Amino acid sequence: MSGPSVLFDEPGPRGRRRIRVASIVTVVVLVAVVVLALRVFASHGQLDADRWRPFGQWPIWSYLLVGLRGTVQAAALVAVLGAAFGLVLALGRLSPVRPIRWLATAYIEIARTLPVLLLIYVTLFALPAYGLNLPLLWKLVLPLTVANAAAFAEIFRAGVLSMPRGQNEAALSLGMTRGQSMRLVVLPQALRAVAPSVVSQLVSLLKDTSLGYIVAFTELLYRAQVLAAYNHLLVQTYLVVTLVYLVCNLLLSGAAYRLQTFTRRRTAAPVVEKTP
Amino acid sequence: MNVLLDNLPALLDGLWTTVWMTVVAGVGALILGVLVTAARVSPVPILRGLAFGYVQFFLNVPALALLVLFVFALPDVGLLMPLTTTAVVVLVIYEAAYVAEAVRSGINTVAMGQAEAARALGLTFVQSLRLVILPQALRAVVQPVGNVMIALVMNTSLAAAVGVVELTASANKVNLVHAQPIPIFVGAGLAYMALALVIGLSTGFVERRVAIFR
Numbered sequence: 001m002s003g004p005s006v007l008f009d010e011p012g013p014r015g016r017r018r019i020r021v022a023s024i025v026t027v028v029v030l031v032a033v034v035v036l037a038l039r040v041f042a043s044h045g046q047l048d049a050d051r052w053r054p055f056g057q058w059p060i061w062s063y064l065l066v067g068l069r070g071t072v073q074a075a076a077l078v079a080v081l082g083a084a085f086g087l088v089l090a091l092g093r094l095s096p097v098r099p100i101r102w103l104a105t106a107y108i109e110i111a112r113t114l115p116v117l118l119l120i121y122v123t124l125f126a127l128p129a130y131g132l133n134l135p136l137l138w139k140l141v142l143p144l145t146v147a148n149a150a151a152f153a154e155i156f157r158a159g160v161l162s163m164p165r166g167q168n169e170a171a172l173s174l175g176m177t178r179g180q181s182m183r184l185v186v187l188p189q190a191l192r193a194v195a196p197s198v199v200s201q202l203v204s205l206l207k208d209t210s211l212g213y214i215v216a217f218t219e220l221l222y223r224a225q226v227l228a229a230y231n232h233l234l235v236q237t238y239l240v241v242t243l244v245y246l247v248c249n250l251l252l253s254g255a256a257y258r259l260q261t262f263t264r265r266r267t268a269a270p271v272v273e274k275t276p
Numbered sequence: 277m278n279v280l281l282d283n284l285p286a287l288l289d290g291l292w293t294t295v296w297m298t299v300v301a302g303v304g305a306l307i308l309g310v311l312v313t314a315a316r317v318s319p320v321p322i323l324r325g326l327a328f329g330y331v332q333f334f335l336n337v338p339a340l341a342l343l344v345l346f347v348f349a350l351p352d353v354g355l356l357m358p359l360t361t362t363a364v365v366v367l368v369i370y371e372a373a374y375v376a377e378a379v380r381s382g383i384n385t386v387a388m389g390q391a392e393a394a395r396a397l398g399l400t401f402v403q404s405l406r407l408v409i410l411p412q413a414l415r416a417v418v419q420p421v422g423n424v425m426i427a428l429v430m431n432t433s434l435a436a437a438v439g440v441v442e443l444t445a446s447a448n449k450v451n452l453v454h455a456q457p458i459p460i461f462v463g464a465g466l467a468y469m470a471l472a473l474v475i476g477l478s479t480g481f482v483e484r485r486v487a488i489f490r
Binding site for chain 2: 011015019022023026027030040041043044046110112113114115116117118121122125126129203207208210211213214221224225228234235237238239241242245246249250253
């Protein structure tokens with residue numbers, strides 16, 4: 001089914017009237033909710049101009065932007081390390097050598113069912129007891145990498161498995177080794193096919209960096225906490241920061257969407273697969 | 277190992293909180309998610325837009341930021357609920373967006389002829405959605421929705437960050453007192469894996485039961 005439009009007919013006069021009524025009811029309810037929310041906010045003085053004015057000023061924004069830099073820094077590190085480790089894991093899980101396959105599978109399955117916060121508590125409170133006291137940035141990046149590597153591995157593996165078998169078979173019949181076939185033929189295509197999923201994973205990873213709040217690493221949400229503790233503008237600060245996350249992730253999601261339509265156009269090129 | 281047994285009541289309390297948060301938030305997210313999907317495919321443009329905005333917003337905002345906003349900031353406008361209730365509410369509205377995404381992909385798998393046949397029989401939009409489209413769409417998304425539920429178990433641990441004493445928090449507390457991280461955290465990890473396994477197995481079971489063989 002392509003779109004929502006199949007679910008209903010081109011509305012006739014009565015249908016149009018019904019849609020109009022439903023639209024009006026929706027708008028009325030929406031306006032009522034918004035007005036009610038605004039009144040609740042106003043009655044507690046949360047809409048006063050001087051509670052919002054700080055967020056029109058540069059010092060506050062420069063303070064928050066330092067946090068955003070930390071978020072981006074942590075996200076970039078986790079993305080690079082997690083993708084690299086995830087690729088190794090995916091290849092391990094696809095490996096013909098049984099012990100390697102088992103190890104990779106076990107790692108992926110375990111890491112996927114552990115909450116990131118638990119991993120963070122382990123790095124925060126357990127590892128120092130064994131003499132491993134990482135710098136703050138790595139206390140956030142290490143657990144996130146452990147968790148995201150498994151997610152990346154599953155994405156890459158799905159990509160490799162989605163390739164037609166003929167690709168690998170053709171490479172082998174040309175005299176390539178397994179490794180060469182994977183490296184030169186299968187992986188380049190598979191990675192291109194999963195590019196949109198990788199970018200979606202980046203969104204989820206960027207959301208995960210908000211756990212820097214627990215680690216006390218200087219990222220956006222932690223900065224917001226410090227700022228709110230200082231200026232007591234809890235509602236305003238956390239709302240603004242939530243919107244900053246929204247904008248960053250919408251940009252990434254938009255990139256993922258564009259990549260998806262782009263790759264779809266690419267793969268829709270007339271490569272005719274002849275079956276014998 | 278002893279430390280686990282000695283602190284079993286506290287840890288089981290935490291596990292219990294995790295389980296009931298998961299169940300309540302899971303059921304809530306399922307209901308809200310299906311409603312959002314219904315709005316998203318409805319003939320009313322404003323409802324479609326609202327549902328689309330809802331999903332986009334919650335897919336792109338960190339759950340922890342929402343938890344912090346609801347738990348620490350909203351009491352400033354008089355919205356004061358018990359802590360665990362607030363966490364569950366946040367999880368419901370957050371995971372509902374993911375459920376909605378999954379169910380919508382299920383609606384896309386329903387053959388076009390089904391909707392056309394429903395229309396040809398004279399079913400209204402709500403009837404065709406309720407009687408024809410959704411029953412088939414939901415069967416197709418048991419596995420994806422199961423994955424959302426597993427993600428929900430993982431996300432209940434975020435409630436520890438705002439002070440709810442669930443499994444992660446109680447494990448952490450026990451460790452802070454007894455300083456035996458290996459048995460405590462491994463035990464908590466195993467409990468989470470068991471929960472995920474239970475959800476995974478039951479989605480597999482449900483999927484086999486409701487699958488349509490064509």
